[in-house]
Amino acid sequence: MTRIRNLRTLDVRFPTSRQFDGSDAMNPDPDYSAAYLILQTDADERFWGRSFVFTIGRGNDVQTEAVRALHQAVVGRDIEDVISDLGGFARRLTNDSQLRWLGPEKGVMHMAIGAVINAAWDMAARYAGKPLWRFIADMRPEEIVACIDFRHITDALTSTEALDILDAADAGRAGRAQELTARGYPAYTTSPGWLGYSDEKLERLARQAVRDGFRTIKLKVGADPAADLRRCRIARHAIGPDIGLAIDANQRWDVAEAIEWLKPLADLDIAWVEEPTNPDDVLGHAAIRKAVSPMRISTGEHAHNRVMFKQFFQAGAVDLIQIDAARVGGVNENLAILLMAAKFGVRVFPHAGGVGLCELVQHLAMADYVAISGLMEDRAIEFVDHLHEHFVDPVRIERGRYLAPSAAGFSAEMHAKSLEDHLFPEGRVWRTTAA
């Protein structure tokens, strides 16, 4: 019997705030960070499970502590039990009767649980010798359904409906897996559009993005209305009429403010307006969407669980959603969200960037294409070209598309040297900074 013998955690941070990478209306100075974890087992190291919670600096210690608090819940468990019942594993962690009080199913504790669940999926995919997207895509519909906790979403999606969606996609799986392997999955890029960049840099990077093959770019907005209009016009001029131009306000506005602020942008053919207001505000998003129609509204990178997504769908509050691999309760909860999106006919544009979010979320989008929605050409995964060099199996982008990963696992593993150098506060990078 092979057991989990340690849950190792590392507080890893990258001093990204020095270059203004990643600056937006609510996050002026992020230091991209990971509360990183390794499920160490009796087996060879290549079968260990890795994952992380992404944060933007301060508080990564608290997040790491929350992951460590799950030590007792996983250490000593038989790997075969975990791998053969990923639904049960997730449910036990999520429904711990005492930890539940700290959410429930939201914030630091839920993200910690999600990361441990993701590490278990990484381990399972490694044992299967498959990249995670294919591991999921090769599961039978009823196996996928067994991974999902339908509690509190049955008014929007029952297990029977989920099975119907998966069954309908079943026949075309092989062809889509082949298509995905051959062509990759569409990406869009946020690299040109950080708020801290000059107009000149924005224009240059926007043109470059088109030359690189991206079909959509995204700009951060929300600091100043005049600047937003100017920057959107510069970007639209640079990319021409055929490339999508999305904007992201990162929760900056109140409801009336969002409506007012978006008016001048109406004739710029905006692909979508992301996070116009507070991520908890289902009714607020619905009111904004109604007022600025036909502008498309979206949210999701901070939507903390399936119950929030359910309501965004039920209220008709969004035209499309972002999912995030490290915000909710792991792969299992994201499968529930993807199935609801498929049922409600809402397109998914996964949130990525930061450190490692691209590496993780590509698997979910690809699994969705092969086994759930069956669609990818009307959607795209966010891409930001930061920090991929720290990963053992980094994303590969060609002509504006994510190539399908082929290595076994969830692509979450960082190089030992990267972990060591960026340990906070004792790693080389931070000792140098302090000095």
Added chain:
Amino acid sequence: MTRIRNLRTLDVRFPTSRQFDGSDAMNPDPDYSAAYLILQTDADERFWGRSFVFTIGRGNDVQTEAVRALHQAVVGRDIEDVISDLGGFARRLTNDSQLRWLGPEKGVMHMAIGAVINAAWDMAARYAGKPLWRFIADMRPEEIVACIDFRHITDALTSTEALDILDAADAGRAGRAQELTARGYPAYTTSPGWLGYSDEKLERLARQAVRDGFRTIKLKVGADPAADLRRCRIARHAIGPDIGLAIDANQRWDVAEAIEWLKPLADLDIAWVEEPTNPDDVLGHAAIRKAVSPMRISTGEHAHNRVMFKQFFQAGAVDLIQIDAARVGGVNENLAILLMAAKFGVRVFPHAGGVGLCELVQHLAMADYVAISGLMEDRAIEFVDHLHEHFVDPVRIERGRYLAPSAAGFSAEMHAKSLEDHLFPEGRVWRTTAA
């Protein structure tokens, strides 16, 4: 100049699960706990600020760590600056650009921030020599408004509307403060109704509650429909037709399940149904309320911020709400919630129990009566008779009413001996348990 020189934290836990006190459908085995904090200053100890986050056991270490993470944000600050601008103090903590990612405004990090904010209010009230309820009730309307962050709620409540509500209540303040001091504030009790109690114990405690002067009692439900009906009938029989009988499902049901489960209880004149489903589910509560009308629906002890409460009000999802002193972003955010409740005409029945929640929340209800809603006879504060002996200024209940506290501060301070004995895991109580 007097400064904050330390943010001391203590992980304090009470082994309540041994007696099944506090058992409900989702929390079968709580060990009531506090992530306790002391804002230590250069001044005399009696002016230090105390508060805590309430949890139910596992994870209290993570919660304590989250409080400690705010050390840098508060240590070194001039007390006069803090006390004279409690709005600015709260906003700076809540809007920390990096910590915000861990919520935003939800879960472990938000509760930690809320506790530090509450400790600052405790300190401010101590300096003023007033119990917190009176400290708030003596603030001018514009001072109260200045404490509130209206971001993301202006579509439901503007600062002007808030000021109007406070101005309208201004004239009657003195009379109501006198009334409150003379008669106290109504309480209701949950003591008879824990799920783990036998029918005999339920009946005995229900009768006792009426003899003790309580006008409403509450039962935990949601484990078994037949048992719920039987227990509600026993309770109704024991208390007679004139005493309120509320029930609390602690999030146990899906939407359709709640509707189905509540039907057999329709003729028992239920005062309110608390937390019928997931606390994030605004639309779910609205659907349940519509289906079981005229049964009254409520939620709030797990509603994590003002944006959630805003939506419960906007959607007409609840007949009344619970507020909790240690869940949201401190006194400031609870003032926003109380003002919205006043505007929407929704009655407030504050959540209490656990350890110290009664001590804290009584102040908010009383401030609401004197300075905001001007009402108390149509509402009541939850009361559970557990663990009050550990507090320096414990609640005083007489004939089913909370007597108004008279000691300066927020009543959050625990006895030094209680803190020492219940430190986890090294305190006397836990060492004994382990042995």
